[in-house]
Every structure is written in structure tokens, then in C-alpha cells.
Ligand SMILES: Nc1ncnc2c1ncn2[C@@H]1O[C@H](COP(=O)(O)OP(=O)(O)OP(=O)(O)O)[C@@H](O)[C@H]1O
């Protein structure tokens with residue numbers, strides 16, 4: 353049974369720039385379910401953060417044009433009046449922003465920042481809000497939460513600040529948590545603790561989670577489903593075990609082949625040649641085409657649709673389905689490698 357909480361359909365986000373429109377998100381569709389974790393992966397600049405800032409309606413309308421549908425429990429957030437959006441942002445969707453220092457006010461004590469969030473969304477006394485803030489800090493595993501609540505962000509370690517961000521995102525008990533790189537720059541022990549904390553909330557209160565991460569290893573450990581983004585589109589998506597177990601898109605193959613060996617061995621890593629395209633000057637057809645070792649002439653003709661092959665596992669590639677696994681081991685040529693050096 354599917355229990356879709358957030359459904360993004362044909363999302364486009366374009367930024368105005370002096371060099372022409374930047375198509376940061378370009379026909380993206382994906383969904384997150386209640387009580388499950390959707391992992392979103394892809395290289396830097398693939399549109400991961402912009403997608404979910406659009407869902408929170410936090411992009412500046414003066415520079416960003418957003419179209420498509422982003423439904424929370426069936427209600428399109430993109431057409432919701434701004435006033436109603438305030439009852440979504442925080443109470444229904446909590447977000448851990450990619451840069452916790454930028455998201456925390458440097459001159460306010462962390463406890464007060466959480467209390468303010470509570471007071472902005474409900475009729476609650478200063479005293480009760482302060483008690484709930486301390487309880488929220490305790491829930492995310494912060495030792496001596498009374499003392500920590502009185503500290504300023506710069507007095508906390510990176511791991512503690514991440515926990516404060518999680519506490520703040522969850523204090524209003526949202527249905528959906530969007531965690532944008534919540535563990536970047538943390539050591540692996542703290543990373544594991546934070547992921548376990550989010551996962552515990554998922555199972556205990558049925559929280560839906562979107563986990564945005566550069567790390568395929570992290571996503572493969574905690575996500576139920578995964579979307580692989582490239583140049584503003586999902587190029588593969590499906591159950592985590594399928595996408596990592598039987599990846600179908602040459603870009604996903606490239607991402608997986610560029611991972612260091614899990615056992616720390618010295619197998620040679622194969623980085624994906626070339627770089628993602630300029631979003632102001634996208635190549636015709638498949639966006640990954642110029643870097644793809646399996647490119648065929650037809651790849652340049654049109655942008656391939658995301659096609660479901662079986663049981664929720666979809667990819668946007670026109671390679672014949674038969675024998676893809678064999679192809680993976682035998683790329684035709686890496687065009688970006690064979691280009692003459694500039
Ligand atoms: N306000 C803005 N104005 C213009 N371009 C923007 C703006 N915000 C984002 N972009 C561009 O949109 C593209 C997607 O950005 P986004 O932040 O979503 O990438 P990302 O996948 O989250 O990358 P990272 O992994 O580095 O966080 C980038 O090319 C970025 O430069």
C-alpha cells in the first residue's frame with residue numbers, strides 16, 4: 353500500500369541571471385511516503401536543495417520562477433496562499449537546512465530560537481515554550497540541555513549545532529522532515545548517531561523523511577527509496593535495494609563505480625569523466641549524454657522520460673533493457689575522456 357505524503361510532479365525552477373535563464377530544476381517528479389525515507393543523491397548543483405526550497409516556498413519570487421505541482425497530502429503547496437503556507441512550513445514540514453550556521457541566528461541563544469519557533473505557531477507562554485525547547489534538545493540527545501539552551505550557536509560543536517537544527521525542525525511535530533545534508537562535516541560516529549536519531553523518529557512517530565546527501569553510502573544505509581538527480585532531473589529512482597543492487601542508468605553506474613571500496617581496499621576508482629552541463633546552456637537530448645560512455649546518436653534527439661521498468665524502479669535512459677548489465681562492464685567510449693585537452 354502506498355502512503356504518499358509529498359508528491360512532486362513535473363517541477364521546473366528557473367533562475368533569472370545575466371547569462372540567461374538557469375534551469376536548476378527541469379521536469380522533476382518524485383514522491384516521499386509517510387514513515388519512510390527517500391534518499392536524494394546527485395552531484396553538486398544537480399538541484400537537490402533548490403527542489404526542496406521550492407517545496408517550502410522559500411525561493412525568492414523576484415529571481416526564481418517555479419512551476420509544476422508539489423502536493424503535501426494531496427494539497428498543492430505551490431498554489432497555497434502565503435498565509436496558509438505558514439501553517440505548513442514548520443508545523444507540517446520541518447527542514448534541516450544545508451548550512452546550520454546560516455540557519456541559526458548567531459546572536460540568539462539556541463533555546464530561545466526554539467522557543468520563538470513554538471511561540472510563532474501557537475498560543476503558548478514564554479515559560480512553557482522554554483520548557484519545551486529544553487525537552488526538544490534532550491530528545492535529540494544533547495547532554496545537559498538546560499545549560500545548552502542558554503548557549504549561542506558559536507559555543508556549540510558542529511555535531512551539537514546539527515542536533516539543535518534537528519530539534520528545531522521537529523519541535524512542532526511535523527509529518528515530513530526534509531534533511532539537507534544533515535551530517536556533512538561531521539565525524540562518522542556523530543553522523544551515525546544523528547542518522548539513528550532521525551530513523552528512530554521515523555519508526556516511532558511515522559515521520560516521512562527526505563534525506564538529501566552526497567553520500568551514496570549514507571543513503572544506501574538508511575533510505576527506503578532513492579532518487580538519483582542529474583542536472584535538475586531524476587534520472588533513476590526506485591527502492592533503494594534495486595537502485596543500488598541493479599542500477600540501470602549509466603550515470604548511476606558511474607556514481608557507484610566512483611565510490612571508494614567499502615573495505616578500504618585499494619581497488620582503482622573510476623571517476624565519471626567530464627563535468628555536469630551548464631544549466632544556462634543545456635545539451636540537447638539526454639543531459640548526461642556528453643559524459644556517457646554508452647551514448648548513441650538518438651540520445652541527442654530528445655530528453656528521455658523516466659520510465660518505470662518494474663515495481664517502482666524507473667530510469668530515464670534509452671539503452672535497450674536487454675543486456676544492460678553486460679553493457680555496464682563494457683562502455684563503448686568515454687567521450688569526455690577522448691576530447692583533446694584544452
Ligand atoms: N538563488 C539562485 N540564483 C541563481 N542560481 C541558483 C540560485 N540557487 C541555486 N542556484 C543554482 O541552481 C543549481 C542547483 O543548486 P542546488 O543548490 O539545488 O544544488 P545541490 O544539488 O543542492 O548542490 P549541493 O550538493 O552542492 O548542495 C546550481 O547551479 C545553483 O548554482
Ligand SMILES: [Mg+2]
Nearest residue numbers: 400401402450
Ligand atoms: Mg544542496
